[in-house]
Amino acid sequence: MKNEHHRGFATRQIHAGKEKNPKGALSTPIYQTSTFEFDSVAHGGACFAGEEHGYIYTRLGNPSLEAVEKKVASLEGGHAALAAASGMGAISTVLWTLLSSGDEVVADETLYGCTFSLLAHQFGRFGITATFHDFTNPDNLNAALSEKTKIVYFETPCNPTLKIVDIKAIADAVHTYNPEIKVIVDNTFSSPYLQTPLALGADIVVHSATKYLNGHGDVIGGFIVGDENLIECCREIGVKDLTGAALSPFNAFLIERGLKTLDIRMEKHCSNAEKLAGYLRGHPAVTRIYYPGFEDFPGHEIAKKQMRRFGGMIAVEFAMSREETAAAINNLELCTIAVSLGDAETLVEQPATMTHSAYNADELKAAGIPESLVRISVGLEDAEDIIADFDRVLPT
Ligand SMILES: Cc1ncc(COP(=O)(O)O)c(C=O)c1O
Secondary structure (H helix, E strand, C coil): CCCCCCCCHHHHHHHCCCCCCCCCCCCCCCCCCCECCCCCHHHHCCCCCCCCCCCCECCCCCHHHHHHHHHHHHHHCCCEEEEECCHHHHHHHHHHHHCCCCCEEEEECCCCHHHHHHHHHHHHHHCCEEEEECCCCHHHHHHHCCCCEEEEEEECCCCCCCCCCCHHHHHHHHHHHCCCCEEEEECCCCHHHHCCHHHHCCCEEEEECCCCCCCCCCCCCEEEEECHHHHHHHHHHHHHHHHCCECCHHHHHHHHHHHCCHHHHHHHHHHHHHHHHHHHHCCCCEEEEECCCCCCCCCHHHHHHHCCCCCCEEEEEECCCHHHHHHHHHCCCCCEECCCCCCCCCEEECCCCCCCCCCCHHHHHHCCCCCCCEEEECCCCCHHHHHHHHHHHCCC
16 A cells, blocks of 8 residues: 555554555465575575565565565554564564674563563573663663663563553653664554554564454464664564574464454453453452553553553452462453463463563562462453453452
């Protein structure tokens, strides 16, 4: 679709990235091929996918991937995007591409468990250091930046406590200190329908497309969004040589299909979360609820400023021991105990033992993640049925 940038979100989520198909197919076909034919050996030369000679090998580029990359770039308001085999594939690809031994990453302290593990427990072996801070206090960030800092990294809302970080304030502070530092935001919890960090000054957005972007719990995938030069480096150095984390054409097709309904799915996730949070807030078994939509939630005003609505995620602490909490959750019938989020099904998990088990007890404490915390990814079922399921298992 030409000149799509002025069009609305719903139009772009359906049409952006679509090429007119020579055979007239309305949907982007699945180019389920590992390699592409050349006319001659000389023709193969040293060209790369997307250059004038066309496609070479799916790790370097494929029309199915290209279609969904253009769509995600358009939705995030970025120049270009790169599809990766998973969210961690996207995160590790961009980090490995940009970092060298001796460099430092300054990160918020509350992150998805595997991202934290990569930064805190793995990078040290390669001479890359990471320090962790609470980005809700800008003084912490300013004190942490140094001439070694190459990347500032955070999520908002954070996994799993829904902490809200002010994207514009952080991006401005970092770029005032040094415009060369890349600010990377993991936008998985919001999706571009609720929030577009690039418009607020971030340099790069990463996604686990496994979650809301695909939305149907049947794909692992990820994206990096940024300027053309960054994406080219991530493709031709990152995915080609460092990680090899290319998305499969079939998964690209599924994500492209899922994206066509992103706005209406997000609206329902948000509405259902609002209703469930309202119910849980009034329940005597709940001691604390983490939901950015509540006026008394720290960061609510920032969320209101930078998000369209407050998202589909809730976290809860109950007035029960960890064992009693687990027993209640185990009795849920409609809601499913599972990691992941952003699916049609309501998913419930305990971060300390599941998604965030890479954090040890001290690290959990520092990140503000209570060991008994329960995280709920509110699905697309009837809100009344989700509430009834919790009502049945929670003691009164
Ligand atoms: C915020 C966030 N970022 C990244 C990831 C990693 O994504 P993936 O599981 O697709 O590798 C996850 C996974 O749960 C996540 O929640």
